[in-house]
Amino acid sequence: MLSWLLLSAIIAKSVVGAKIQTNATCTVSAFFNNNSLGQSVCLIGAYLNSVCEGTHLEEGLLPGRFYEPQASCMCNTVSYNVWSACAYCQNGPWLSWPDWSSQCSNRGIAPQEGFPYALPFGFATPHWAYYNYSGNVNDTRWNTSIPHALGGT
Numbered sequence: 681m682l683s684w685l686l687l688s689a690i691i692a693k694s695v696v697g698a699k700i701q702t703n704a705t706c707t708v709s710a711f712f713n714n715n716s717l718g719q720s721v722c723l724i725g726a727y728l729n730s731v732c733e734g735t736h737l738e739e740g741l742l743p744g745r746f747y748e749p750q751a752s753c754m755c756n757t758v759s760y761n762v763w764s765a766c767a768y769c770q771n772g773p774w775l776s777w778p779d780w781s782s783q784c785s786n787r788g789i790a791p792q793e794g795f796p797y798a799l800p801f802g803f804a805t806p807h808w809a810y811y812n813y814s815g816n817v818n819d820t821r822w823n824t825s826i827p828h829a830l831g832g833t
Protein backbone atom coordinates (compact mmCIF):
# COMPACT_ATOMS: atom_id res chain seq x y z
CA MET A 681 0.00 0.00 0.00
CA LEU A 682 1.28 3.42 -0.93
CA SER A 683 -0.06 4.80 2.32
CA TRP A 684 2.47 2.64 4.15
CA LEU A 685 5.23 4.67 2.59
CA LEU A 686 3.61 7.84 3.80
CA LEU A 687 3.25 6.69 7.37
CA SER A 688 5.06 9.00 9.65
CA ALA A 689 4.83 9.87 13.27
CA ILE A 690 5.26 13.52 13.95
CA ILE A 691 7.42 13.33 16.98
CA ALA A 692 9.71 16.12 17.89
CA LYS A 693 12.85 15.32 19.81
CA SER A 694 12.77 16.02 23.46
CA VAL A 695 14.24 19.18 24.83
CA VAL A 696 16.06 18.86 28.13
CA GLY A 697 14.08 20.55 30.86
CA ALA A 698 11.04 21.08 28.65
CA LYS A 699 7.59 20.48 30.02
CA ILE A 700 5.70 17.46 28.71
CA GLN A 701 3.20 18.99 26.34
CA THR A 702 1.36 18.64 23.07
CA ASN A 703 0.07 21.05 20.48
CA ALA A 704 -2.25 18.43 18.99
CA THR A 705 -5.76 19.92 18.91
CA CYS A 706 -8.80 17.69 19.32
CA THR A 707 -11.40 18.84 16.78
CA VAL A 708 -13.69 15.82 17.15
CA SER A 709 -15.54 15.99 20.41
CA ALA A 710 -15.70 12.75 22.40
CA PHE A 711 -16.10 11.98 26.08
CA PHE A 712 -12.71 10.28 26.19
CA ASN A 713 -10.82 13.31 24.90
CA ASN A 714 -9.81 14.37 28.41
CA ASN A 715 -9.16 12.34 31.54
CA SER A 716 -10.30 13.20 35.06
CA LEU A 717 -7.40 15.65 35.38
CA GLY A 718 -8.53 17.57 32.28
CA GLN A 719 -5.54 16.25 30.32
CA SER A 720 -6.15 15.55 26.65
CA VAL A 721 -5.66 12.06 25.30
CA CYS A 722 -2.79 13.40 23.15
CA LEU A 723 -1.08 14.77 26.27
CA ILE A 724 -1.48 11.35 27.89
CA GLY A 725 0.35 9.93 24.86
CA ALA A 726 3.14 12.47 25.34
CA TYR A 727 3.43 11.37 29.00
CA LEU A 728 3.62 7.71 27.98
CA ASN A 729 6.31 8.51 25.42
CA SER A 730 8.28 10.45 28.01
CA VAL A 731 9.16 7.10 29.63
CA CYS A 732 11.66 6.45 26.85
CA GLU A 733 12.07 9.88 25.31
CA GLY A 734 12.36 12.10 28.33
CA THR A 735 10.39 15.30 28.25
CA HIS A 736 8.48 15.22 25.08
CA LEU A 737 6.76 17.61 22.74
CA GLU A 738 4.18 15.91 20.59
CA GLU A 739 3.10 17.71 17.49
CA GLY A 740 -0.34 17.45 15.97
CA LEU A 741 -1.09 14.88 13.32
CA LEU A 742 -0.58 16.23 9.82
CA PRO A 743 -3.26 15.44 7.21
CA GLY A 744 -3.06 11.88 5.90
CA ARG A 745 -0.36 10.87 8.39
CA PHE A 746 -0.54 8.19 11.06
CA TYR A 747 1.06 7.96 14.45
CA GLU A 748 3.54 5.11 14.46
CA PRO A 749 5.41 3.36 17.28
CA GLN A 750 8.73 5.06 16.60
CA ALA A 751 9.78 5.01 20.23
CA SER A 752 10.26 1.62 21.90
CA CYS A 753 7.93 2.55 24.78
CA MET A 754 5.10 2.89 22.24
CA CYS A 755 5.26 -0.85 21.47
CA ASN A 756 2.39 -1.81 23.77
CA THR A 757 -1.40 -1.84 23.74
CA VAL A 758 -1.78 1.11 26.13
CA SER A 759 0.21 3.42 23.87
CA TYR A 760 -1.59 2.03 20.81
CA ASN A 761 -5.00 2.75 22.33
CA VAL A 762 -4.04 6.24 23.47
CA TRP A 763 -2.41 7.30 20.18
CA SER A 764 -5.34 5.87 18.20
CA ALA A 765 -7.73 7.97 20.28
CA CYS A 766 -5.45 10.99 19.83
CA ALA A 767 -5.58 10.49 16.06
CA TYR A 768 -9.36 10.03 16.14
CA CYS A 769 -9.92 13.25 18.07
CA GLN A 770 -7.86 15.12 15.46
CA ASN A 771 -10.05 13.55 12.78
CA GLY A 772 -7.04 11.57 11.56
CA PRO A 773 -6.56 7.93 10.60
CA TRP A 774 -5.02 5.29 12.87
CA LEU A 775 -3.40 1.92 12.37
CA SER A 776 -4.74 -1.47 13.41
CA TRP A 777 -2.97 -3.21 16.31
CA PRO A 778 -1.42 -5.81 13.94
CA ASP A 779 -0.02 -2.99 11.77
CA TRP A 780 1.22 -1.07 14.80
CA SER A 781 2.71 -4.09 16.58
CA SER A 782 4.33 -5.51 13.43
CA GLN A 783 6.37 -2.32 13.13
CA CYS A 784 7.74 -3.14 16.58
CA SER A 785 8.42 -6.79 15.83
CA ASN A 786 10.10 -5.78 12.58
CA ARG A 787 12.55 -3.76 14.67
CA GLY A 788 13.07 -6.62 17.10
CA ILE A 789 10.90 -5.12 19.86
CA ALA A 790 8.28 -7.50 21.21
CA PRO A 791 4.87 -5.80 21.35
CA GLN A 792 3.45 -5.99 24.85
CA GLU A 793 -0.01 -6.01 26.36
CA GLY A 794 -0.59 -3.40 29.01
CA PHE A 795 2.10 -0.80 29.75
CA PRO A 796 5.29 -2.61 30.79
CA TYR A 797 6.95 0.37 32.51
CA ALA A 798 6.40 2.39 35.62
CA LEU A 799 3.92 5.11 34.69
CA PRO A 800 5.28 8.64 34.79
CA PHE A 801 4.06 10.74 37.68
CA GLY A 802 1.48 13.47 37.22
CA PHE A 803 -1.17 12.06 34.93
CA ALA A 804 -3.97 9.50 34.87
CA THR A 805 -4.31 6.70 32.33
CA PRO A 806 -7.91 5.94 31.36
CA HIS A 807 -9.31 2.44 31.95
CA TRP A 808 -10.02 1.95 28.25
CA ALA A 809 -6.32 2.31 27.43
CA TYR A 810 -5.80 -1.13 29.01
CA TYR A 811 -7.85 -2.91 26.37
CA ASN A 812 -5.82 -5.85 24.99
CA TYR A 813 -6.09 -7.15 21.45
CA SER A 814 -4.68 -10.66 21.73
CA GLY A 815 -7.13 -13.36 20.72
CA ASN A 816 -9.23 -10.87 18.76
CA VAL A 817 -8.60 -12.18 15.29
CA ASN A 818 -11.44 -10.20 13.76
CA ASP A 819 -11.48 -7.04 15.89
CA THR A 820 -7.94 -5.79 16.06
CA ARG A 821 -8.43 -2.09 15.59
CA TRP A 822 -9.10 0.54 18.24
CA ASN A 823 -12.56 2.07 17.93
CA THR A 824 -14.67 4.51 19.90
CA SER A 825 -16.79 1.70 21.39
CA ILE A 826 -13.85 0.56 23.50
CA PRO A 827 -13.72 3.72 25.66
CA HIS A 828 -17.51 3.71 25.87
CA ALA A 829 -17.51 0.13 27.09
CA LEU A 830 -14.58 0.38 29.49
CA GLY A 831 -14.88 3.95 30.76
CA GLY A 832 -12.32 6.65 31.42
CA THR A 833 -10.82 7.94 34.62
Ligand SMILES: *[C@@H]1O[C@H](CO)[C@@H](O)[C@H](O)[C@H]1NC(C)=O
Binds near residue numbers: 713714718719720723
Ligand atom coordinates in the same frame (compact mmCIF):
# COMPACT_ATOMS: atom_id res chain seq x y z
C1 LIG B 1 -9.42 19.17 27.50
O1 LIG B 1 -8.02 19.28 27.30
C2 LIG B 1 -7.67 20.35 26.44
C3 LIG B 1 -6.17 20.25 26.21
O2 LIG B 1 -5.48 20.05 27.41
C4 LIG B 1 -8.08 21.68 27.08
O3 LIG B 1 -7.77 22.74 26.20
C5 LIG B 1 -9.58 21.62 27.32
O4 LIG B 1 -9.95 22.80 28.01
C6 LIG B 1 -9.94 20.42 28.14
N1 LIG B 1 -11.40 20.35 28.29
C7 LIG B 1 -11.97 19.98 29.41
C8 LIG B 1 -13.46 19.90 29.37
O5 LIG B 1 -11.32 19.70 30.43
Ligand SMILES: *[C@@H]1O[C@H](CO)[C@@H](O)[C@H](O)[C@H]1NC(C)=O
Binds near residue numbers: 703704739
Ligand atom coordinates in the same frame (compact mmCIF):
# COMPACT_ATOMS: atom_id res chain seq x y z
C1 LIG C 1 3.23 21.91 16.63
O1 LIG C 1 4.43 22.56 16.91
C2 LIG C 1 5.44 22.36 15.96
C3 LIG C 1 6.72 22.94 16.47
O2 LIG C 1 6.52 24.25 16.94
C4 LIG C 1 4.98 22.93 14.61
O3 LIG C 1 5.96 22.68 13.63
C5 LIG C 1 3.69 22.25 14.21
O4 LIG C 1 3.20 22.82 13.03
C6 LIG C 1 2.66 22.38 15.30
N1 LIG C 1 1.50 21.58 14.93
C7 LIG C 1 0.25 21.99 15.18
C8 LIG C 1 -0.83 21.04 14.77
O5 LIG C 1 0.00 23.04 15.69
Ligand SMILES: *[C@@H]1O[C@H](CO)[C@@H](O)[C@H](O)[C@H]1NC(C)=O
Binds near residue numbers: 793794812
Ligand atom coordinates in the same frame (compact mmCIF):
# COMPACT_ATOMS: atom_id res chain seq x y z
C1 LIG D 1 -3.68 -6.86 29.24
O1 LIG D 1 -2.50 -7.60 29.34
C2 LIG D 1 -1.67 -7.21 30.40
C3 LIG D 1 -0.41 -8.04 30.30
O2 LIG D 1 -0.72 -9.40 30.16
C4 LIG D 1 -2.39 -7.41 31.73
O3 LIG D 1 -1.57 -6.96 32.79
C5 LIG D 1 -3.67 -6.61 31.71
O4 LIG D 1 -4.40 -6.88 32.88
C6 LIG D 1 -4.51 -6.99 30.51
N1 LIG D 1 -5.67 -6.13 30.43
C7 LIG D 1 -6.89 -6.60 30.34
C8 LIG D 1 -7.99 -5.59 30.30
O5 LIG D 1 -7.12 -7.80 30.29
Ligand SMILES: *[C@@H]1O[C@H](CO)[C@@H](O)[C@H](O)[C@H]1NC(C)=O
Binds near residue numbers: 817818
Ligand atom coordinates in the same frame (compact mmCIF):
# COMPACT_ATOMS: atom_id res chain seq x y z
C1 LIG E 1 -13.45 -14.28 12.45
O1 LIG E 1 -14.13 -14.08 11.21
C2 LIG E 1 -14.18 -15.27 10.42
C3 LIG E 1 -14.78 -14.89 9.07
O2 LIG E 1 -15.93 -14.08 9.25
C4 LIG E 1 -15.00 -16.31 11.15
O3 LIG E 1 -15.06 -17.51 10.39
C5 LIG E 1 -14.33 -16.62 12.48
O4 LIG E 1 -15.12 -17.51 13.22
C6 LIG E 1 -14.15 -15.35 13.29
N1 LIG E 1 -13.37 -15.65 14.46
C7 LIG E 1 -13.75 -15.28 15.69
C8 LIG E 1 -12.84 -15.68 16.81
O5 LIG E 1 -14.76 -14.62 15.91
Ligand SMILES: *[C@@H]1O[C@H](CO)[C@@H](O)[C@H](O)[C@H]1NC(C)=O
Binds near residue numbers: 820821823825
Ligand atom coordinates in the same frame (compact mmCIF):
# COMPACT_ATOMS: atom_id res chain seq x y z
C1 LIG F 1 -14.75 -2.17 18.54
O1 LIG F 1 -13.67 -2.99 18.95
C2 LIG F 1 -14.07 -4.07 19.78
C3 LIG F 1 -12.81 -4.77 20.25
O2 LIG F 1 -11.98 -5.10 19.18
C4 LIG F 1 -15.00 -4.98 19.00
O3 LIG F 1 -15.43 -6.04 19.82
C5 LIG F 1 -16.19 -4.20 18.50
O4 LIG F 1 -16.96 -5.03 17.66
C6 LIG F 1 -15.74 -2.99 17.72
N1 LIG F 1 -16.88 -2.17 17.41
C7 LIG F 1 -17.05 -1.62 16.22
C8 LIG F 1 -18.25 -0.77 16.07
O5 LIG F 1 -16.24 -1.79 15.32
